[in-house]
Amino acid sequence: MDTYEGAEKLRLDEVPEPQPGPGQVVIRILYAALNPADAFLSLAQYPAKPSLPHVLGRDGVGEAVAIGAGVANVKTGDIVGILRGNNGVERWGTLAGMTVVDSADLVPVPQGWSQQEVAGAPLVFLTAWQALTQWSEPDAPPPSGSVALITGASGGVGSAAVLLAKSMGLTVVGLSRSEQKAVQLKQLGADLVFDPAEKNLRKLVLAALAPKRIDIVVDMVGGPLFNELIAMLGYAGRISVVGRSGGAVPEFNTATLFFRRNRIGGVSVADYSAPQARAAWDEIVSRLDAQGKRPVVDGVYAFADVKAAFARLNQGPMGKVLVKVAD
16 A cells, blocks of 8 residues: 555555564465455544555454564464454554564464454454443443344444344344345344335334334444434443444434433444453354354455455445455
8 A cells, every 4th residue: 555545546566574573473364354444544534544655454364474582372384363453554464465463463263163254253343342342341241132223234343243242132123225135134133124224214113122222332334324323222322333434423412312311432442452352252252153153254355356355345245355365
């Protein structure tokens, strides 16, 4: 990435092989996964603004090929996933043949999972986990029987939130503009799916839930829909803000929060320490295994077709968009 003019300006080039420092591992990337954050960063619409040239890519799975001093949890030849960290943000990321990762941010491929499934799962599932649990002390799921509404439910974080919310015993309401994706979301476990463009959305949702209202929202969209989300909240209802693909919220009236004591809070996986992220990840894997569910992969693109993969991300995939970097 040479400019902040978007992912369509990316170019393929040769660079020197990276070397591990203390506590680091060089990973030969097998699959990388794309996130909206990558696209936002490429347009200078993300908090981080790394020096150029830069390599995008926060997610990935690969083979450990070089080990730095002091690394005890990974050995050469291990196939590992990247849990979280600075890759693709300030440090070069996973859209490369090789990248350097802190060993504390690496996890083995869970038993029974494919390399593709683990390539794109950690960041979106940690994000969904934080969005659902950040209102409890300590980070605990909402009470069973609560109602969760998930906007952009077919995306990476959205589909992860559907799976995790069902594992918590929540009633799940998903929003998706696609009839086909609505069917797939119900297969994942969503109890109800509505088109967010529906003129009478609030009335339809509340009628379907009556006498309940929404207890927690995981919102990827923002924009004009946000005020509708607030109006659907019950007493002590919460909104976890993950993204803003719909743009700014127009004419936000703070008085709408008053009488039901509603709260709005941002989500940031970077706030997790490495041990916290690992503990959350272990819980996530355990819950998915108990359900017999796996992360959703939308499609896999060749390394040379990264721009097409970003175009698919922009269209709105069902789950994660992956890039196959190496065999």
